[in-house]
Amino acid sequence: MYSLILGKRHRGAYAHTPSTTLLDASGKSCPMNAMFADPSAMMAALKRSGQCTIASGEQDAPLVQAMLPGGPMAKEFTKDEVEVVRRWIKSGAPLIADQSEGASSEGNDVRINANAHFKFTL
Numbered sequence: 001m002y003s004l005i006l007g008k009r010h011r012g013a014y015a016h017t018p019s020t021t022l023l024d025a026s027g028k029s030c031p032m033n034a035m036f037a038d039p040s041a042m043m044a045a046l047k048r049s050g051q052c053t054i055a056s057g058e059q060d061a062p063l064v065q066a067m068l069p070g071g072p073m074a075k076e077f078t079k080d081e082v083e084v085v086r087r088w089i090k091s092g093a094p095l096i097a098d099q100s101e102g103a104s105s106e107g108n109d110v111r112i113n114a115n116a117h118f119k120f121t122l
C-alpha cells in the first residue's frame, strides 16, 4: 500500500479537490493532496477517516469503492492495484511501524548478510 501511494503521488497530489480531507494524527481535517508526501501518515489517516471500514451490507470499504468502475478513481487504478488496496484493508489495514496507532516495531529487525562479492553467469 505504501508503494502504491508513492507511485501515484505525482498525479494524486493534484487530483483531489481541496475539500477532500482526511483526519491527521491530531484529529484535524487535512487536505488529502498534501498527504501524498508521507505515505505512512496517509495510510493512518485513511484508516482514521473511515475510508478502510466496510459498512454492513457493503462488499468494500469506501476507498476501494471509489476505485471500482463507477467510482471517481476508476480510470486511475488497474485491477491488480485495486486488489492491493482490498487486501491491505481485508488484513486490517496494518500501518507502518513508525506510526503509533496499533503498529509495533517488534519483529521488524532485518539482518542482511551480504556476500562480499559474488559471481553470476547469464
Ligand code: HEM
Pocket (backbone or CB within 6 Å): 004, 005, 008, 011, 012, 015, 016, 017, 018, 020, 046, 051, 062, 063, 066, 072, 073, 076
Ligand atoms: C493511492 C493513491 C490514492 C488514494 C489513497 C486516494 C484516495 C481517495 C479518497 C479517500 C477519495 C474520497 C473518496 C470518497 O468519496 O469517500 C478520493 C477521491 C478522488 N480521487 Fe483519489 N486517491 C488516490 C489517487 C488518486 C489518483 C492518482 C487520482 C487521479 C489522478 C485520483 C482522483 C480522485 C478523484 C477525481 C476523486 C473524487 C474527487 C475528490 O474527492 O476530490 N485519486 N481519492
